[in-house]
Amino acid sequence: MSQTSLPVSPDRGASAAGAADAPARIRLIRPDDWHLHLRDGAVLRSVVMDSARQFGRAIIMPNLRPPVLTTEDARAYRERILSALRQACAETGEAPAFEPLMTLYLTDRTTPDEIRRASDCGFVHGVKLYPAGATTHSDAGVTDLLGRCRATLEAMQDCGMPLLVHGEVTDPEVDLFDREAVFIERVMQPLRQAFPALKVVFEHLTTADGAAYVTQAPGPIAATLTPQHLLYNRNALFKGGLRPHWYCLPVLKRETHRKALLEAATSGNPRFFLGTDSAPHPRGAKEQDCGCAGCYTARHAMALYATAFESVGRLDRLEAFASLHGPAFYGLEPNRGSLTLERVANPIPHDLPLGDEVVVPLAAGETLGWMSLDAE
Template identity: 55%
Template sequence: MNKITIQTPDDWHLHLRDGAMLQETVPASARCFNRAIIMPNLVPPVTNADMLNNYRERILAALPDGQSFEPLMTLYLTNQTTAADIKAAKAAGAVACKLYPAGATTNSDAAVKTLTALYPVFETMAAEGLLLLIHGEVTDHEIDIFDREKIFIERYLQDIVSRFPQLKVVFEHITTADAAEFVLAGPDNLAATITPQHLLLNRNDLLVGGVKPHNYCLPVLKRNTHQKALRSAVQSGSKKFFLGTDSAPHEKSKKESACGCAGCYSAWSAIELYAQVFDDLGALDKLEAFASHNGPDFYGLPRNSGQITLVKESWTLPEQLTLADGSLMVPFFAGQQVNWKLAAE
């Protein structure tokens, strides 16, 4: 197959950042995604309805004329979040709340330190119809970074999913066979997003031959057996898995440093890289459901009415990008060849 047309997809996990970065990230995602779940881990994080509304306005202000894009907003949970905050966020148009364990990833220091203390908040979310989006890793220093997702499932996620059957839970950017198996065996209120980097790469691509800072993300890349499990999950066609890029931009200087930031900026090539994975797996017939159907169906939102077309055509990603303020950024897969390309309208 050299050409495929699918319903317009959405990105169910996206970091746009803020300020000058929006001039790059918003058009890059809007080129192929009609909607996106916007992560709230700014500085300061989006913890109330006013901040949520203001952030949405800044995103839309960065959208070029003629492009269509709907940011689906989320609230950043902390141990100070109240039922009133949840209701106000819902009234402001939020569709979900994001749970970061404190210290788990970029700009998460202000996040949740005592997870069980949020159970009353989860009850309010379920009543209001807001989804719970979870970065599923423990952060205990003594637990190996490659085991943190597995331990989170055992310590917290099993209880949350069973205790709140009316609360829809998205296990974000899963990285392990343990997570894929847990989601597949779980109840209907549980689903998961999978990123392009975790389908394409494993920890060898991060560490062999020298550290590759632009392949560094959190949750960190795992061994190839886990990568294979994720590829099998999307190949299965299960409705429990859907597209979430976790596209997470950082300036080049902040990635290539003594303490490099976590995140892969995949927006430039995300839908093309997913197509490449599905093609490699002989599962292009499963791409549309993964990219365009499973996400809105789980969120209870309508599917998009438009279409995009991808053609099998090789192209090479740029080595770096120049932002509006003159700083540089390196896209995921920089300088590498991609075998599928979004067709011009």
């Protein structure tokens, strides 16, 4: 693919008239990533620095094999992440401060006692709901949330432990593009009625239905938004042929949904905040007859978000979305450091090292108009 400008929607031109007056640099309170996949082993060692260079903290997804089921599993995984970071720092001479915020993988067998242990430990910050079969490594997920997990959800509500949801039903009779809207009806609404004080994060929101629900729903609810869902609609999957590196779950939706998500992200509403869902997969695992889902965005995440916010003339609202709303919801202080974004041509590599293989990042071979400098 040749190097071109990032292909966002026609409304990107809305801010073109003011481009000459736009800042050459933006300094933000150091942001956080509230939805991140780091994997394990050699892959972890390859990707951890990409996130640490930009983000002060990240909510780490627990869908390893085997999954992170207990507080002790989370403790061990956290140490592996920090060890990989120390190794990367020794190799590069860098020393970014980065704190992994751990999560547990919710199953039909997760106990209230385990929730209480996680709440007391200080390093587990959420419990992840994967409906069984919804996405990568979700085969151990929940089969009946209110039927099998009611006591566990009660403990989470009592402890103030957030439930982080992959918001899609897995019913094969439901169209792939409708699964988020049906999840709201079948799962979210009954869940909120049964546990109105439970903190819920609707992760990687993809539809106008979801944005409207999170905006209007009572109680402590929020949503993360990915760069790919703010920048692309489902046409990106098929531009010039089938493009597997734009395939993620939940899948990209219609342009009307993309615009609704971008409006939510840039609205200033504190219920919406940054979560990349960056998910590294080897090129060969994506480029095959049954390729896996996930977009790798960690290396250039903040440049992607800046591109999205600039497309509607709202760069002034990027800091709140990236650096303030998430900590407020999770009950944490904003980071003390800062991150600077510079307006400069930023060619995205065609591939990046991933253990013994390579990963193709989102927008590979294209050029962004922003680049993040090392965090301070």
